[in-house]
Amino acid sequence: RVGAGGKGGNNGKGSRRAVVVSSPELAKECFTENDVVFANRPLFPSQRILSFDGASLSMASYGSYWRNLRRVAAVQVLSAHRVACMSPVISGEVRAMVRRMNRAAAAADGGAARVQMKRRLFELSLSVLMETIARTKTSRTEANADSDMSPEAHEFKQIVDDVVPHLGTANLWDYLPVLRWFDVFGVMKKLVNAVNRREVFLRRLIDAERLRENGGGNDGEKKSVIAVLLSLQKMKNLFGAGTETTSTTTEWAMALLLNHPEALKKAQAEIDTAVGTSRCIINETLRLYPAAPLLLPHESSADCKVGGYDVPRGTMLLVNVYAIHRDPAVWEDPGEFRPERFEDGKAEGRLLMPFGMGRRKCPGETLALRTIGLVLGTLIQCFDWDRVDGVEVDMTEGGGLTIPMTVPLEAMCRPRAALHGVLQEL
Numbered sequence: 089r090v091g092a093g094g095k096g097g098n099n100g101k102g103s104r105r106a107v108v109v110s111s112p113e114l115a116k117e118c119f120t121e122n123d124v125v126f127a128n129r130p131l132f133p134s135q136r137i138l139s140f141d142g143a144s145l146s147m148a149s150y151g152s153y154w155r156n157l158r159r160v161a162a163v164q165v166l167s168a169h170r171v172a173c174m175s176p177v178i179s180g181e182v183r184a185m186v187r188r189m190n191r192a193a194a195a196a197d198g199g200a201a202r203v204q205m206k207r208r209l210f211e212l213s214l215s216v217l218m219e220t221i222a223r224t225k226t227s228r229t230e231a232n233a234d235s236d237m238s239p240e241a242h243e244f245k246q247i248v249d250d251v252v253p254h255l256g257t258a259n260l261w262d263y264l265p266v267l268r269w270f271d272v273f274g275v276m277k278k279l280v281n282a283v284n285r286r287e288v289f290l291r292r293l294i295d296a297e298r299l300r301e302n303g304g305g306n307d308g309e310k311k312s313v314i315a316v317l318l319s320l321q322k323m324k325n326l327f328g329a330g331t332e333t334t335s336t337t338t339e340w341a342m343a344l345l346l347n348h349p350e351a352l353k354k355a356q357a358e359i360d361t362a363v364g365t366s367r368c369i370i371n372e373t374l375r376l377y378p379a380a381p382l383l384l385p386h387e388s389s390a391d392c393k394v395g396g397y398d399v400p401r402g403t404m405l406l407v408n409v410y411a412i413h414r415d416p417a418v419w420e421d422p423g424e425f426r427p428e429r430f431e432d433g434k435a436e437g438r439l440l441m442p443f444g445m446g447r448r449k450c451p452g453e454t455l456a457l458r459t460i461g462l463v464l465g466t467l468i469q470c471f472d473w474d475r476v477d478g479v480e481v482d483m484t485e486g487g488g489l490t491i492p493m494t495v496p497l498e499a500m501c502r503p504r505a506a507l508h509g510v511l512q513e514l
């Protein structure tokens with residue numbers, strides 16, 4: 089369960105020393121006794137360009153600088169209290185999406201609309217982040233009928249689309265200097281261009297927030313993230329980490345439910361009586377499709393041992409969460425979608441780590457689970473769902489930093505008769 093590859097600690101010759109861990113015991117060993125040693129991140133050339141030379145929270149090496157940023161993120165921006173304050177914003181965005189779907193269904197033949205779930209969920213996730221980070225709602229109009237995004241979110245999506253294809257641990261450009269010297273594939277040009285656009289964009293959001301602040305427009309608890317950070321003077325970028333992961337997980341959850349109508353019916357019935365029971369479905373989705381299947385890469389800052397093997401300083405650590413979550417020694421029929429595994433604490437003691445473990449664990453977990461829960465709960469409660477033309481959803485997985493669905497999810501949605509009045513009033 090420990091794999092090794094590459095020689096030499098850095099990527100100067102197109103290779104890099106790496107250790108791949110794919111069992112629950114070894115993952116625990118890496119993030120308990122070796123947690124401090126593995127708390128660094130390898131900095132690939134593409135990441136160096138994108139992360140202000142390693143200055144972003146997710147890419148910074150372990151030390152006082154990272155600790156400081158992490159404290160700001162965990163305490164000021166993503167704490168349970170902050171997330172509770174953000175909930176009305178999230179619900180507002182979800183309601184806006186439901187309103188649009190309801191309108192589309194009313195206008196469609198037979199009262200059911202064909203919905204591009206992937207696009208909708210990504211847009212929603214980005215809008216939630218835009219709204220909590222910069223409060224851009226004012227610049228959006230309902231007349232923009234078929235999109236769930238503000239113009240700012242649109243602009244940011246274009247920047248993300250330019251960057252995402254060049255992320256990931258198997259990017260040749262990062263390993264082979266010759267490709268970089270001649271900027272083969274024009275990667276450098278594209279990344280620098282995207283970073284420059286991102287700078288201009290963020291600067292604009294910050295200036296707008298400053299103007300609002302000067303005008304006395306900020307009200308305590310409902311402050312945007314930028315306002316919070318401005319008051320601490322530590323503006324850092326959290327958009328990248330939170331968008332794709334959240335929307336992809338919701339998309340997989342909907343796909344699983346469409347292929348398991350009995351689970352969908354059960355969830356609908358339960359939500360009608362007690363909101364919040366979609367948690368087992370979310371856990372099971374994150375078990376089968378962890379949005380970061382290899383976590384983010386870690387790097388050792390000193391020699392250590394993993395599973396009895398010597399691991400030298402400067403080795404990249406990849407933790408295969410995808411394999412750990414499907415370990416047949418731990419999970420019965422690991423490939424099957426069975427949310428009941430998580431009922432009544434039945435899965436307690438089994439390692440589920442879609443957000444990682446140890447000190448570099450995802451600080452956005454509370455926000456992500458709240459957002460996914462609200463979105464999924466609302467979609468299941470408000471609509472009856474069907475597969476397009478009754479055809480089984482294609483569950484083929486794509487590659488990259490996250491696990492995208494190869495065929496973007498589409499589904500038929502029909503407003504539930506019992507909720508007609510409620511939907512009209514949204």
Ligand code: HEM
Nearest residue numbers: 145146329330333334379380383384443444448450452456
């Ligand atoms: C389903 C949603 C999400 C999943 C599955 C997820 C998963 C992860 C994972 C696996 C890591 C790396 C842990 C490691 O290195 O061992 C991570 C890091 C991180 N995540 Fe998330 N994440 C999600 C949503 C979010 C959200 C909503 C935010 C914030 C808005 C966020 C912010 C971050 C940051 C800043 C880091 C870097 C932390 C550090 O290096 O110290 N994530 N996430």
